[in-house]
Amino acid sequence: MPVILGISGSPRKGATEYAVQVALEAASQFPGITTRYWSVRGKKINFCTHCDKCIREKTMCHIQDDVKELEELVLEADGFIIGSPVYDMNITAQLAACFNRLRPIFLVHPGKLRNKVGGAIALGGTRHGGQETALQAIINFYLMHEMLVCGGIGGCYTGGTVWTKDGKAQGAAEDEVGMATVKGLGRAVAEATLVTFWGREAWEKTKAELGIVEAGPVRDHAI
Template sequence: MPVILGISGSPRKGATEYAVQEALKAAAEIPGIETRFWTVRAKKIQFCTHCDRCIREKRMCCKEDDVKELEQLVLAADGFIVGSPVYDMNITAQLATCFNRLRPIFLVHPGALRNKAAGAITLGGTRHGGQETALISLINFFLMHEMLVCGGTGGCYSGGKVWTRDGLARGAAEDEVGMGTVRGLGRAVAEATMVTALGREAWAAKKAELGLGETGPIRDHEI
């Protein structure tokens, strides 16, 4: 059963956790989808110091903290919904640190996230408070790891965008238009996750049939 992992990048229990969980509920409406949830709140998260030990030893980050739990959840997931409140028109420091610490995935588990579906949600206290600029940071993380970015349905475009009026979960819930984009994103990620999960299985079988390695060149006449 394909798994979608929801990640809340907020250090508080409020609008972001609420929005990500609402997106996961919408995703779970698609038959065959399982959802999981992880939050940075109350987690021990150490900064990446760019020691490059991960590169030298081809291993995940040597720091022992709660990011280890996130690593395993990320590797096991088939799709992702990541949310962050807007901090200075960007994502939170906690979430950015998690992204920094996940850097070695491309080296230790090459292709592990390739062609998996991902969608982003941002929430701001003002109507135009940096939601779209913060979305870019989330989308760039997805692209860096070769994931397929989902916008959403019904004018959602680049992701879910919510105006909370600094009202925590209640403020988010009162933004009916914004929460519509969040739920639309959840459904879009779920559909894309089903398609890509089935597609990766078919592609693996096709590569085996053609005798291709993980990164072997593909020619038109071979497909």
């Protein structure tokens, strides 16, 4: 059955962890959905050094740290809810490092994430503190991996956006409008994940029956 992975990009326990788990709870209300959670908090996460070993050897990143745990969870998931606090109108350095390190997926496991679903959540200490630009960074990760972006239900637009007033989980909870977008995002990702989970299975059968061959990459990543 379909699995939705929630990822908190915050290095501390607070609003982002709270919001991602609220979204997962909303998603879990759909029969058949299983949820999992992973956080950058307390994890050893090294930066990509652009050594290009992944490209030369068609392998996942050779660096041995906690991102290996995340790799397995990402490959097993059918839908994603990724949240980040706003740092300088962007996502956190920890989450950005995870995205960089997961880049080889499209080389080592081509098409593995294609047509899976991703939703984004951003939380800022000020009302217009860069939530939408942080959301875009998460959305870019989905697009790069050929995923389908889900903005949410009724007024969520590009994802869940929360004004915490720097009040951590309590501050997030007090933003009723923002948390409504988080819950709407969770429900929307769950619905879309169910649709695409069964749809991908049907598409594989259809391709085999009709002899459809999907197009390859538009450029060669080999050195």
